[in-house]
Amino acid sequence: MSGTRRRQIGNEERRGRLARRQLRAVGRCEEVADALVALHATDPATVFLTVAARLREPGDGVGALEEALYGETGSLVRMLAMRRTMFVVGRAAAPGVYAAAGRQIAAKERKGLLAFLAEGGGWDEAWLEDVEARVRAALDAHGETSGAGLSKLVPELREQVLVAAGKPYEARQNVASRIIRTMAAEGRIERRRPAGSWTSSQFRWANAEPLPEVPVAEARAGVVKAWLGAYGPGTAADLKWWTGWSLTEVRKALAAVGAEEVPLDGNAVGHVLPGDAGPSADAPPPAATLLPALDPTPMGWRERDWFLPREHRASLFDRSGNVGPTVWWGGEVIGGWAHRADGAVAWRLLADRGARAADAVGAAAERLSAFLADGGVTVTPRFRTPLERELSA
Incomplete structure (x- = not known):
């Protein structure tokens, strides 16, 4: 391809892609999870909203999502994955x-747990295995x-x-x-329906079926392919931040899926799936969301200037980089x-x-207010931001 000028994908086109791929209306909660790759679940309310x-x-979302998470179909799964963050993903x-992210995090959790137990109580791996079996x-x-019920059934959990x-x-x-937490990170137990509202x-806990084994390289390529389909074009730095992997691991996965490089505004180099570098369909008419x-949408990239002006960051993010509630018009935060x-x-x-x-x-605010009233809940984000605090006062 040397000598061939690659078509630049500018910020306006990127915003159009974002609106069409991530903000479109769909009929089922599983479609939302697939469109966004993974739903942030550190704050339980986030998944539902x-x-x-x-x-x-x-209005049908709460019941449908609870069925997907806790019902017989179990089409969605909570797990600790990218960046040591809790996500909800499709069971498939x-x-x-x-394999791409959770297994390594689970190994670190176990290592840290063993050190914590040894230093604080003198308990070893054999003691831990016995407690886990109980x-x-x-x-x-x-x-x-x-969790409180388990502590009554397994007295060792009450050790301090x-x-x-x-x-x-x-x-x-x-x-x-x-x-x-460690047993859940390893997929040996799983979160079930919470004791209270959504x-x-x-959460209540239940034993989990082990997940099928997937080779790490294959798994990482699969995650990158899904991310590019939802978030592309994005830079290697975006993927490194989103996955929590090293830059070398990101580049190997990009090569494995045959990702194409495309110029972005600001002299950045982005990546898209093979065949996705051409002109995209017209952006949908702007809508308020x-x-x-x-x-997941505002948290999907490390570099966000193309859809969220830098001067608004201090109002909409906390000091740790967690985004608060955002208002969108089309593919940009306003x-x-x-x-x-x-x-x-x-x-x-x-x-x-x-x-x-x-x-x-x-x-849109009136519709959301009615939805929350029907659910009988007041939503306060776990990580609060300056504008959210001011508006909720």
């Missing part, structure tokens, strides 16, 4: 995601059980470890949370929103896109 924002009939994609036996005998000894913030910590993070904190205690969805535009956009945002 991410899906509701993209369903043609959002779960083995590849686990946990699985308890779940076999009693079915879905809360002194953390930060000698420091002003030293504290005693039960070993239960670390043991359960915004609750107090209210996305929740930690939604403001933020918050859910107030009185049930209203308050919003503010940070960019003026005219009366039509403002009216559409207002209508």
Whole structure:
């Protein structure tokens, strides 16, 4: 291809691709998960709001998503994966995601747990294996059980470890949370229906079926292929950030899928799937969309200037890089929103896109307020941002 000038994909076209691929209305929650590759699930409410924002009939979203997560079909799975973050992925994609990212994270979790137990309580690997066997036996005998219930059934989970000894913030910590977290990271147990509403993070637990084995290189190529299909074009730095892999690992996966390089605005080099470098279909007419904190779309890239002006970052992100609730007009962020205690969805535009956009945002906020009222919940993000705090006051 030397001597052949590659077509540049500019920011406007990238925003059009984003709107068409990630903000389009679909009929099923599984379609949302596939379109976004993985749904951020650190905050349980995010998963439901991410899906509701993209369903043609959002009122059906809570029940459908609960069935997909906890019902007999089990078409969606929660797992610790990229960047040591909790995600929800399609069950068919779960083995590849686990092999590509989750397995290495689970190994680090186990190593850290063993060090934690040895230093804090003098317990060794044999002790841990015995406790884990008791946990699985308890779940076999009693079915879905809360963390507190497991601690009653397996007394060893109530053992405590002194953390930060000698420091002003030293504290005693039960070993239960670390043991359960590690077992879940390894796919030996799984989160089931929460004890409370869909915004609750107090999950019940159940034994899980082991995931099929997938070779790491094949799994990473599969994840990169899915990401490029949803987020491309993106840079190697974007993929490195999103996956948590090294740049070498990212480049190997890009080569494995035959990714094509394309020039981007700002002299950056992006990557797309083979055959995806040509002109894309026309962008859909701009529409207003209210996305929740930690939604996969604003969290999908490391470099976000092409859809979110840098001057708005301080209002919409916390200091750790977690995005708050965002207001979208087409493929760009134009403001933020918050859910107030009185049930209203308050919003503010940070960019003026005219009366039509403002009216559409207002209508979208009313629909979201009604959806949350029907669910009987007030949504406060786990990681709060300056604009969200101000609007919710």
